[in-house]
Amino acid sequence: MKVILLGAGGQLGISIQKNFSSSTNLIEFSRDRLSIANKKELSKVIKQHQPDFVINAAAYTNVDGAETERNQANKVNNLCMHFLVELANIHNFTLIHFSTDYVFDGQRNHPYSETNEMKPINYYGLSKSLGDRHIIDNCNRYYIFRVSWLFSPFGRNFLTTMIGLSKRHRIEIVDDQYGRPTSAIYLSKFLNELVLGRYQIDFGVYNFSSNGKKVSWSVFAEAIFVHACKINLIDSKPKIINISSEEYNGSALKPCYTVLSNKKIEKSCKISFPNWRELLVHDLKLMVR
Numbered sequence: 001m002k003v004i005l006l007g008a009g010g011q012l013g014i015s016i017q018k019n020f021s022s023s024t025n026l027i028e029f030s031r032d033r034l035s036i037a038n039k040k041e042l043s044k045v046i047k048q049h050q051p052d053f054v055i056n057a058a059a060y061t062n063v064d065g066a067e068t069e070r071n072q073a074n075k076v077n078n079l080c081m082h083f084l085v086e087l088a089n090i091h092n093f094t095l096i097h098f099s100t101d102y103v104f105d106g107q108r109n110h111p112y113s114e115t116n117e118m119k120p121i122n123y124y125g126l127s128k129s130l131g132d133r134h135i136i137d138n139c140n141r142y143y144i145f146r147v148s149w150l151f152s153p154f155g156r157n158f159l160t161t162m163i164g165l166s167k168r169h170r171i172e173i174v175d176d177q178y179g180r181p182t183s184a185i186y187l188s189k190f191l192n193e194l195v196l197g198r199y200q201i202d203f204g205v206y207n208f209s210s211n212g213k214k215v216s217w218s219v220f221a222e223a224i225f226v227h228a229c230k231i232n233l234i235d236s237k238p239k240i241i242n243i244s245s246e247e248y249n250g251s252a253l254k255p256c257y258t259v260l261s262n263k264k265i266e267k268s269c270k271i272s273f274p275n276w277r278e279l280l281v282h283d284l285k286l287m288v289r
Helices: 011-019 039-049 070-091 123-138 158-164 184-195 217-230 263-269 276-285
Strands: 002-006 025-029 053-056 094-100 142-147 170-174 204-207 239-243
Touching: 002 011, 002 039, 011 025, 011 184, 039 070, 053 070, 070 094, 070 123, 094 123, 094 184, 123 142, 123 204, 142 184, 158 217, 158 276, 170 217, 184 276, 204 263, 217 239, 217 276
Parallel strands: 002 025, 002 053, 053 094, 094 142, 142 204, 170 239
Antiparallel strands: none
């Protein structure tokens, strides 16, 4: 099985490299080696390797930055999908792409399903939703996995940021946005099984998060610090000061509730997702040197 991985230098790309089976011929391209915006080189690579799957882990993910860098966000998250879809249809590979809970407006009070209408309230979410829509409408063979609050021991994400800030005496964290964290490591292990053929599921959009109660960013941070202290990853737990989204004063509006329902993928694959706290503990242990 031949798989091209785009965006190999990000947290998901690194997780995939560490958790894919040696029986898979994984060909990795970080942004420095191959930009998904470089049509000529991307086409050349696809023609050369003729992959069974292309996993696109490349994305513009700076939610606040997207409000001012709209052209860049739209280019990476939307327009580049047009050429990837064209290549997928020409060369008959399966495209695996990743979406976000931020395509929703956060106005519900129960989990979002794959059939709920995309109503983004910030430009990052809009750029992702446009890319999703183009894939859904035009790609012959695709999986879109919609994730929320992605974390891992690698790269820049909420988990590694909190560990980096753990020496502070106090940290202000937003407490009025709710979701369920997603482990990039758990996702990468699932993807490995998918490309090897263990899961036979229809092409389409699937939510991929975790189970457990909804949490705010501040509760997620508290859990990170508590478990990190238990395994001596950090020396002490900083005091968390709860603040509102308004007090945070970011450039982009953030949806207040983006819990994703996993019912579709759990039924399709006959699996049950772990609690996010269980996944957090597992991933924290990988950070102990």
